[in-house]
Amino acid sequence: MKVASAFTTVIAVLFGITRLLLIGAAIICGLFIGIGSGVLKIPAMDTALQLPIKVSSATSNFMIGVTAAASGVALFSRGNINLAVAAPVALGSVIGAMLGARILAAVSVKRLRVLFVMVLFGLAVQMTFVAFGIHLKGVST
Amino acid sequence: VSHANRLHRRLELCLASLMSLGTWVACALITVGIALSLTVGSTRTPFLMAGIALIIFLPILRLLFMLTSFLRARDFPIAAVAALVLTIIALGAVFGVA
Numbered sequence: 326m327k328v329a330s331a332f333t334t335v336i337a338v339l340f341g342i343t344r345l346l347l348i349g350a351a352i353i354c355g356l357f358i359g360i361g362s363g364v365l366k367i368p369a370m371d372t373a374l375q376l377p378i379k380v381s382s383a384t385s386n387f388m389i390g391v392t393a394a395a396s397g398v399a400l401f402s403r404g405n406i407n408l409a410v411a412a413p414v415a416l417g418s419v420i421g422a423m424l425g426a427r428i429l430a431a432v433s434v435k436r437l438r439v440l441f442v443m444v445l446f447g448l449a450v451q452m453t454f455v456a457f458g459i460h461l462k463g464v465s466t
Numbered sequence: 467v468s469h470a471n472r473l474h475r476r477l478e479l480c481l482a483s484l485m486s487l488g489t490w491v492a493c494a495l496i497t498v499g500i501a502l503s504l505t506v507g508s509t510r511t512p513f514l515m516a517g518i519a520l521i522i523f524l525p526i527l528r529l530l531f532m533l534t535s536f537l538r539a540r541d542f543p544i545a546a547v548a549a550l551v552l553t554i555i556a557l558g559a560v561f562g563v564a
Contacts (some may be wrong), residue, residue: 454506
């Protein structure tokens with residue numbers, strides 16, 4: 326009994342630490358790198374918090390909505406949003422989100438993981454290029 | 467399933483359809499705005515502004531609902547987080563205007 330309760334305490338502490346790590350990572354991404362870190366949140370939730378990948382993906386999407394709203398309100402009220410760019414992107418995102426929500430429910434976890442690793446690999450390659458000052462055309466972080 | 471849970475579930479479904487409706491309305495506004503900007507030439511049409519504003523407002527509506535439902539469920543730590551995020555958004559709006 327004692328061992329079990331000690332074990333749960335350790336798990337709880339570790340869970341707390343990983344959550345703190347996630348908060349730290351989110352602050353760094355938001356402040357310094359300037360990326361929403363949507364793609365990086367999914368492996369963080371998947372590995373550190375042991376969430377199923379479909380739950381991680383859906384949660385990440387929701388988090389992006391909330392965090393983007395925080396800066397979106399400020400930028401919109403300042404008039405900094407380029408409507409000619411934002412409007413078509415918003416339409417495309419809605420179509421993508423609707424398709425994505427249906428595909429996510431249907432696709433197998435294994436296939437989703439493989440697809441995800443490919444996206445992450447592409448992102449890693451692109452970020453490595455950027456780190457060495459090579460900017461690939463048509464791709465942004 | 468308790469009565470409170472059923473009520474919460476119904477509220478969740480109601481909000482889901484509200485969010486979905488909001489997204490459709492925003493898309494319709496943006497489509498009209500794009501069509502107008504193509505014919506008139508200016509992108510600063512009120513339809514585009516309203517559509518984008520609605521898209522930004524929808525997650526905030528979700529947060530407001532989360533705050534009230536967590537308060538009702540007496541889950542105060544999570545309610546505090548929701549309140550904190552809403553405060554950050556409000557601050558962003560205030561400093562954005564200033």
